[in-house]
Amino acid sequence: MSFNDDWGASVDSQETQLASEIGKMGIKKEIKTEPSTNGSGPVQQKPTSPAKPTSAPPVQHGAQAGDSSQTEEDETELGKEDESLLRKLIHSKLIASKSDLDILQKDPNSPLFSVKSFEALNLKPELLKGVYAMGFNAPSKIQETALPTLLADPPVNMIAQSQSGTGKTAAFVLTMLSRVDTSQSYPQCLCLAPTFELALQIGEVVKSMSKYMSELRVLFAVRGEKIERGHKLDQHIIIGTPGTLMDWALKFKFFDLKRIKVFVLDEADVMIATQGHQDQSIRIQRGLGKDCQMLLFSATYVEDVMKFAQAVIPNKPIVIKLRREEESLENIKQYYIECSSKEEKFQAIANIYGAISIGQSMIFCATKKTAHWLTEKMSEDGHVVGLLTGDLMIEQRAAIIKRFREGKEKVLITTNVTARGIDIEQVTVVVNFDLPLTHDMKPDCETYIHRIGRTGRFGKNGLAINLIDGNRSYNTMRAIEKHFGRTIEKLDADDIDAIEKIST
Numbered sequence: 001m002s003f004n005d006d007w008g009a010s011v012d013s014q015e016t017q018l019a020s021e022i023g024k025m026g027i028k029k030e031i032k033t034e035p036s037t038n039g040s041g042p043v044q045q046k047p048t049s050p051a052k053p054t055s056a057p058p059v060q061h062g063a064q065a066g067d068s069s070q071t072e073e074d075e076t077e078l079g080k081e082d083e084s085l086l087r088k089l090i091h092s093k094l095i096a097s098k099s100d101l102d103i104l105q106k107d108p109n110s111p112l113f114s115v116k117s118f119e120a121l122n123l124k125p126e127l128l129k130g131v132y133a134m135g136f137n138a139p140s141k142i143q144e145t146a147l148p149t150l151l152a153d154p155p156v157n158m159i160a161q162s163q164s165g166t167g168k169t170a171a172f173v174l175t176m177l178s179r180v181d182t183s184q185s186y187p188q189c190l191c192l193a194p195t196f197e198l199a200l201q202i203g204e205v206v207k208s209m210s211k212y213m214s215e216l217r218v219l220f221a222v223r224g225e226k227i228e229r230g231h232k233l234d235q236h237i238i239i240g241t242p243g244t245l246m247d248w249a250l251k252f253k254f255f256d257l258k259r260i261k262v263f264v265l266d267e268a269d270v271m272i273a274t275q276g277h278q279d280q281s282i283r284i285q286r287g288l289g290k291d292c293q294m295l296l297f298s299a300t301y302v303e304d305v306m307k308f309a310q311a312v313i314p315n316k317p318i319v320i321k322l323r324r325e326e327e328s329l330e331n332i333k334q335y336y337i338e339c340s341s342k343e344e345k346f347q348a349i350a351n352i353y354g355a356i357s358i359g360q361s362m363i364f365c366a367t368k369k370t371a372h373w374l375t376e377k378m379s380e381d382g383h384v385v386g387l388l389t390g391d392l393m394i395e396q397r398a399a400i401i402k403r404f405r406e407g408k409e410k411v412l413i414t415t416n417v418t419a420r421g422i423d424i425e426q427v428t429v430v431v432n433f434d435l436p437l438t439h440d441m442k443p444d445c446e447t448y449i450h451r452i453g454r455t456g457r458f459g460k461n462g463l464a465i466n467l468i469d470g471n472r473s474y475n476t477m478r479a480i481e482k483h484f485g486r487t488i489e490k491l492d493a494d495d496i497d498a499i500e501k502i503s504t
């Protein structure tokens with residue numbers, strides 16, 4: 001699989017001024033978590049023997065997937081903080097209400113299906129407290145399926161797939177936080193992500209989840225960081241992009257790869273499929289000790305990439321894989337609109353924005369040039385839009401994502417650089433101004449599913465609208481439809497009644 005223009009222009013080449021930027025964003029590069037309020041220190045609690053997954057996507061080499069036989073559900077009392085968070089979310093109308101979420105988490109066909117509690121995972125008490133403080137009541141299907149195995153001893157390697165927005169980040173972050181021993185001052189967990197934005201986002205999840213773990217220290221491996229030669233890092237978790245991490249580990253030897261307990265590749269398929277990332281990630285992976293737990297997570301894996309992953313990850317990794325027809329989420333409704341030119345595409349967008357109330361939206365273009373053009377047109381039309389492309393400096397990209405996350409811009413016009421991983425719950429609509437194509441101009445089904453997965457996060461409803469101009473893009477859309485076995489319905493951009501209906 002390959003990616004269009006911007007993906008390649010990734011972080012490592014642009015990370016020069018990151019240090020100052022992270023400061024500006026209010027995210028400290030080194031996150032020191034608050035001491036536990038109940039005085040409980042970081043007790044390393046060994047999990048009990050691995051519980052069998054109860055309901056899961058197909059699992060190979062490991063426990064067999066099947067419908068749950070467990071019918072009881074552990075009810076968890078909400079803390080005050082959780083209640084206020086939930087109230088805020090329900091009032092914001094932008095997300096499913098708690099009762100919607102409960103229903104989804106009880107529906108065996110939903111990827112959020114869950115019958116077990118976080119308590120059943122025997123997490124360290126301060127970590128469990130952190131999970132509940134995030135407003136997580138019950139694990140999602142991927143969390144429930146993967147975590148008992150991920151937390152068991154001896155550690156096993158895993159290649160896991162689960163749909164976008166179903167909580168993969170929490171699954172691997174919980175694993176890292178469970179395995180880390182904060183009384184030892186050296187890097188013990190490494191997490192690699194393909195872009196700077198994603199690395200920061202993962203850092204935020206670590207920060208929230210480890211709220212009650214005293215002494216935990218996290219460092220972002222980014223190029224702006226000035227570390228003296230010969231220095232040895234004392235942080236516990238390092239999160240970064242592959243180029244910088246490779247230099248830190250292999251060239252400068254700021255830490256010892258052999259002492260890493262958990263190694264995570266997020267968006268693993270793109271890390272493997274993109275040449276530069278692959279070389280760097282594999283060189284890091286080869287330097288790890290034989291007991292290091294290796295975890296690969298993504299919403300998509302094409303067959304060759306999966307084969308490659310299984311070949312490079314030692315000790316027969318557990319594989320959790322979705323069937324093709326499960327990859328596309330039902331809560332994201334997909335439509336297409338026929339247009340004859342880019343001006344008509346712009347007009348279609350204007351009609352949609354005029355007809356339905358949209359929380360926030362992301363519009364994906366094939367090139368930076370189109371993205372710039374559309375930004376100008378929409379701004380002239382009175383929309384408050386942000387523009388994020390791979391040619392921007394790292395600090396500009398961070399600032400744009402931050403503004404969008406805070407709701408300062410309602411529309412983010414972008415390219416494939418933000419197709420993956422970015423988790424902004426208010427995004428209710430994704431527009432493909434151009435459908436994604438691989439470098440050899442074939443339909444890029446994986447990028448499509450990641451792009452539309454920027455909406456419909458964790459069970460919320462989402463809309464994906466594809467703008468089609470001509471036979472080529474029509475055929476691309478049909479190929480994507482066939483690939484995932486899902487119908488993309490036609491919408492008439494001039495039929496305001498029809499447009500109004502899709503949002504209900």
Ligand SMILES: Nc1ncnc2c1ncn2[C@@H]1O[C@H](COP(=O)(O)OP(=O)(O)OP(=O)(O)O)[C@@H](O)[C@H]1O
Nearest residue numbers: 136138139140164165166167168169299421423458
């Ligand atoms: N058990 C849970 N209960 C409630 N919310 C959860 C739970 N687990 C995760 N979430 C929330 O769901 C959202 C999506 O999670 P996350 O970003 O980890 O998805 P993902 O599977 O990594 O998606 P992608 O493939 O797009 O990267 C996040 O906002 C996260 O806080």
